[in-house]
Amino acid sequence: MSLERTLSIVKPDGVEKNLIGEVVRRFEAAGLRVAGARMLHLSRRQAEGFYAVHQARPFFASLVEFMTSGPCFVMVLEGDGAILKVRDLMGATDPAKAAPGTIRKDFASSIERNVVHGSDGPDTARFETGYFFAEFELARRGGAA
Numbered sequence: 175m176s177l178e179r180t181l182s183i184v185k186p187d188g189v190e191k192n193l194i195g196e197v198v199r200r201f202e203a204a205g206l207r208v209a210g211a212r213m214l215h216l217s218r219r220q221a222e223g224f225y226a227v228h229q230a231r232p233f234f235a236s237l238v239e240f241m242t243s244g245p246c247f248v249m250v251l252e253g254d255g256a257i258l259k260v261r262d263l264m265g266a267t268d269p270a271k272a273a274p275g276t277i278r279k280d281f282a283s284s285i286e287r288n289v290v291h292g293s294d295g296p297d298t299a300r301f302e303t304g305y306f307f308a309e310f311e312l313a314r315r316g317g318a319a
């Protein structure tokens with residue numbers, strides 16, 4: 175496996191449910207390291223830009239509404255195979271289809287209000303990490319350049 179970075183967001187429903195610590199705990203317990211993190215209340219423009227790839231989907235307006243409804247906790251995670259690791263820990267987008275023991279199975283209330291986001295591949299991870307963090311804001315503890 176190679177050292178990767180990925181972006182994760184504890185969404186407004188997760189922040190409202192006081193799940194920031196629980197989500198970070200699960201990531202850290204799986205060997206991931208937090209390279210950068212901050213609280214953020216997304217503007218409409220920021221949410222639309224972040225989810226631009228979903229612009230044509232019927233759920234886009236509702237998704238933007240939800241993501242701007244309260245503060246988020248955005249973080250960059252680093253580790254071996256971080257992108258897939260985070261996705262495995264989150265579970266399927268729809269909590270009804272998520273595997274037992276995953277974050278979404280345990281805490282999400284719907285396919286939209288699904289507590290947590292994680293980049294879905296290397297290109298997305300690069301775009302999403304750069305969307306919220308400058309390189310100098312990220313600590314590198316993994317040893318690789």
Ligand code: CMP
Nearest residue numbers: 228233237267285286287288290291292
């Ligand atoms: P996320 O991993 O953040 O990526 C896009 C988000 O859109 C997804 O999580 C859900 O919150 C939301 N989403 C995806 N599919 C649907 C859907 N069919 N209906 C409503 N929201 C969706």
